Amino acid sequence: MRKRKGNKIIKSAVFFGSVRLAAAVTLGILALLLLFILVKGVPHLSLKFLAESPENMGKEGGIFPVLIGTVYVTLTSVLIAMPLGVAAAVYFSEYAGKGRLVHIIRFFTEVLAGIPSIIFGLFGFAFFVVFLGMGWSVIAGGITLSMMILPTLIRSTEEALKTVPGAYREGSLSLGATKWQTVVKVILPCCRSGILTGLILGIGRAIGETAAVMLTVGGSLKLPVSIFDSTRTMSLHLYMLASEGLSQEKTYATAALLILIVLGINWLAGFIGRRLTKE
Amino acid sequence: MAEKEKVFEIRDMDLYYGSFQALKKVNIDIYRHDVTALIGPSGCGKSTFLRSLNRMNDLVEGCRIEGKLLFDGEDFYGKDYDTIALRTKVGMVFQKPNPFPKSIYENLAYGPRLHGVKDRKKLDEIAERTLSQVGLWDEIKDRLGKSALGLSGGQAQRLCIARCLSVEPEVILMDEPTSALDPIATSKIEALIQELSKQYTIIIVTHNMQQAGRISDRTAFFFSGEILEAGDTRRLFTNPENPKTEEYITGRFG
Numbered sequence: 001m002r003k004r005k006g007n008k009i010i011k012s013a014v015f016f017g018s019v020r021l022a023a024a025v026t027l028g029i030l031a032l033l034l035l036f037i038l039v040k041g042v043p044h045l046s047l048k049f050l051a052e053s054p055e056n057m058g059k060e061g062g063i064f065p066v067l068i069g070t071v072y073v074t075l076t077s078v079l080i081a082m083p084l085g086v087a088a089a090v091y092f093s094e095y096a097g098k099g100r101l102v103h104i105i106r107f108f109t110e111v112l113a114g115i116p117s118i119i120f121g122l123f124g125f126a127f128f129v130v131f132l133g134m135g136w137s138v139i140a141g142g143i144t145l146s147m148m149i150l151p152t153l154i155r156s157t158e159e160a161l162k163t164v165p166g167a168y169r170e171g172s173l174s175l176g177a178t179k180w181q182t183v184v185k186v187i188l189p190c191c192r193s194g195i196l197t198g199l200i201l202g203i204g205r206a207i208g209e210t211a212a213v214m215l216t217v218g219g220s221l222k223l224p225v226s227i228f229d230s231t232r233t234m235s236l237h238l239y240m241l242a243s244e245g246l247s248q249e250k251t252y253a254t255a256a257l258l259i260l261i262v263l264g265i266n267w268l269a270g271f272i273g274r275r276l277t278k279e
Numbered sequence: 280m281a282e283k284e285k286v287f288e289i290r291d292m293d294l295y296y297g298s299f300q301a302l303k304k305v306n307i308d309i310y311r312h313d314v315t316a317l318i319g320p321s322g323c324g325k326s327t328f329l330r331s332l333n334r335m336n337d338l339v340e341g342c343r344i345e346g347k348l349l350f351d352g353e354d355f356y357g358k359d360y361d362t363i364a365l366r367t368k369v370g371m372v373f374q375k376p377n378p379f380p381k382s383i384y385e386n387l388a389y390g391p392r393l394h395g396v397k398d399r400k401k402l403d404e405i406a407e408r409t410l411s412q413v414g415l416w417d418e419i420k421d422r423l424g425k426s427a428l429g430l431s432g433g434q435a436q437r438l439c440i441a442r443c444l445s446v447e448p449e450v451i452l453m454d455e456p457t458s459a460l461d462p463i464a465t466s467k468i469e470a471l472i473q474e475l476s477k478q479y480t481i482i483i484v485t486h487n488m489q490q491a492g493r494i495s496d497r498t499a500f501f502f503s504g505e506i507l508e509a510g511d512t513r514r515l516f517t518n519p520e521n522p523k524t525e526e527y528i529t530g531r532f533g
Contacts, residue, residue, distance in 0.1 A: 169338075178363060
């Protein structure tokens with residue numbers, strides 16, 4: 001009896017230990033990566049780096065136009081994808097029912113999520129850049145990226161919609177609200193933090209994208225003004241710097257900045273999310 | 280006694296969920312300013328019936344209703360009948376308190392705003408009037424801006440009743456409004472129901488025989504989709520005509 005009890009304790013300790021180890025390894029890898037990039041990159045970050053234009057294809061100078069280009073392209077894609085994604089999710093979960101057509105549309109949305117980004121890039125290049133004559137531009141890249149992040153937005157909004165208790169719908173309808181009023185004024189406000197999560201994931205994907213951006217946005221280092229200008233995002237810039245071996249310093253500085261921005265966005269999302277749930 | 284005015288007149292109502300018939304040839308009259316209690320064992324169709332009166336069953340896929348159903352003399356399942364107007368006149372309070380995850384004030388302003396009230400002063404008045412009606416004004420007047428989710432169960436249910444009153448209904452449907460509440464909160468809601476019956480017509484589903492006996496004027500006993508007996512509450516409880524009714528109210532099954 002005593003021995004068996006001892007066995008149990010050992011088993012539990014081994015199990016607990018290995019779970020801990022797994023967690024530690026995961027954390028360790030992440031920490032190593034972050035530390036590596038930050039240590040090599042942060043010393044080269046400066047206000048000058050942020051505010052100046054690149055020279056010599058990025059070998060010298062800063063990344064100001066690239067920053068603006070990143071914000072521009074990402075914002076465009078989000079502004080296109082967000083209303084579409086939320087509307088589609090509302091349609092799927094509140095209006096569509098369980099018809100065959102809905103099943104098919106849903107299937108294609110899922111497929112959309114799994115398509116490699118270079119395919120999106122190729123399509124964006126052939127369709128928006130060449131066929132529609134947009135040229136390499138913020139708008140061509142924005143639309144292409146919006147197609148890529150659409151499935152994420154739809155899914156996270158739908159998940160959020162599913163968690164809204166039916167009692168809220170009934171409560172609203174019983175007061176003489178239409179379905180539309182119920183969705184807009186009661187259901188969607190409950191989903192704010194879910195939609196926000198989808199948005200952050202989408203922004204993350206858009207900011208991190210390289211291949212699709214290269215084929216649709218081009219890679220100009222000039223400061224973009226109109227949405228029909230070509231520009232370059234940070235990931236693309238990083239790719240160019242690294243692949244052409246232009247400057248180690250600038251490469252790591254850009255990488256560090258990219259990481260800091262992504263971390264910042266995640267932190268902000270968590271902060272806003274907490275505020276929203278408190279309300 | 281003068282003939283009382285009929286609010287609902289239901290004749291030969293059948294209700295189907297797909298191929299399952301949940302209500303069979305239901306006949307009942309609901310009179311103005313009465314409290315009508317619907318009793319019966321679980322699954323007997325009383326909640327289903329209640330939810331037909333403001334067309335909440337429209338939300339259920341495959342639900343089909345036949346028969347003659349009149350509200351204020353009009354066929355409210357007719358082709359041109361305005362469901363929104365019906366639900367405004369026939370309010371509902373649910374089994375579990377379901378305040379919206381908004382502030383207390385917003386819960387009360389929501390309904391009136393739907394129907395076009397935008398004036399802040401008017402909305403303030405409605406909030407104060409309805410909260411006073413449910414006896415909640417003094418308790419929570421200082422935290423109208425706080426989330427309604429912070430209220431206790433009894434308070435939340437009274438807020439839901441206030442929310443229902445905010446659009447000035449004629450009829451209030453209550454689906455076991457006290458089954459999730461403790462005895463003290465329950466007795467408050469019961470007193471409230473009696474108070475409200477002076478101005479409103481109330482139809483309440485309850486599992487609690489004593490409750491039906493205490494607060495209702497008329498009672499209908501549902502059994503497997505049919506109304507076996509309906510009539511004056513005191514008469515039905517003291518001298519039931521149907522042996523099944525007697526068995527149920529004396530607690531021999533249910």
